Amino acid sequence: MNMATADAGTGTGTGANAGADNPAGGSDLRLERITKRFGAFTAVDDVSLTIPQGSFFALLGASGCGKTTTLRMVSGLEDPTHGRIFLGEREVTDLKPYKRPVNTVFQNYALFPHMDIFENVAFGLRRRGIKDVKPQVEQMLDLVELGHLARRKPAQLSGGQQQRVAVARALINQPQVLLLDEPLGALDLKLRRQMQIELKRIQTEVGLTFVHVTHDQEEAMTMADTIAVMNAGRIEQLGSPADLYENPVSTFVANFLGQSNLIIGEVTAKDGDTITLDAQGQRLTLPAARSRIDSGRIIAGVRPEKVSLATDAARIPNGHNVLTGGVVSDASFIGVSTQYLVKMPWGSQVGCEEMSVFEQNAGQEIHRPGTQVLLHWDPTQTFGLDGAQDLDAGSDPDDEASDVGAAA
Structure with a gap:
């Protein structure tokens, strides 16, 4: 088991x-x-x-x-x-x-609509036969910053205020x-x-x-x-x-918790603290301490915000991992950053056909769709996963959905 x-x-x-x-x-x-x-x-x-x-x-x-x-x-x-x-x-x-x-706060808050906020919070104390509930209820309402609304009904509060009432009602039972x-x-x-x-x-x-x-x-x-x-x-x-x-341990975690660029390769060498791999003729390195595997088929991963774009190899820092042959397929300006999709010269069997890149907007040139680019990043920002895993695991939020409602 x-x-x-x-x-x-x-x-x-x-x-x-x-x-x-x-x-x-x-x-x-x-x-x-x-x-x-x-x-x-x-x-x-x-x-x-x-x-x-x-x-x-x-x-x-x-x-x-x-x-x-x-x-x-x-x-x-x-x-x-x-x-x-x-x-x-x-x-x-x-x-x-x-x-x-143990007390539970649910998504729908489950407040009593006919009671004011004070009485909703006092409910658990009164059920236990406590007579003087005023000091504890006022303390809880102060904690959630709702003391001034004590005599309002739930329907008169915003969703966030109702949520805080539900928390206060649960916490008052200690x-x-x-x-x-x-x-x-x-x-x-x-x-x-x-x-x-x-x-x-x-x-x-x-x-x-x-x-x-x-x-x-x-x-x-x-x-x-x-x-x-x-x-x-x-x-x-x-x-x-x-x-x-x-440091995700699996493709599921890498995809589910944020976004990841995942590239399949073959380990070609392990030299001390560094692993070298080949991905369709492109050489990448990563720290051995950040890899779950040191031989055979490997999945190299890097987060989009760790990757930069360049049109001139001379501008890439020495020692960076570099992928060539990329073409910008989409550029989305979202204020603090520009988010790119870059089409790579390989099929899905090698990993993501389009690499995601998030670049902070700090006055640099925005690369338009159709621009040929080099992708580069610090090798220490790369993680390595077992190459036998499913590249797409965790990328679809409904992958694990079940017909059994209680298992949500």
């Missing part, structure tokens, strides 16, 4: 447990070999994961990858087929949802873990970006563990300390946003 063991303190999905850095374990959230099946369909496949107390953690993946099912098992809304769930040293696998020190299930999905782009910053501020102030499920790469990278990229019910890679972006 395949097992995806992940540690929020490492850059891959195969490290030792994060608890090693936190001997007491605190209130770390720990999943041990969790599997969830719906009939013949496996939504979550033998996943082990430790999320340190007080961290902002994101489960990122396309529809059907198992991220929401994982969240629902943590909350108690789904029972695992196999495996165990712990909060600190306490096993909560078989506890009913209301008995777990959970050990707050689960966020696509909480920004209903907001427009500008408001979503504002709320990303706001949620991170709230998490930092209260110091609770936030586990955030999203399909939005930018959202995960903006807020999370650690991201687990999920694919087909397993953790493909786990690490900090920067580590996942700069």
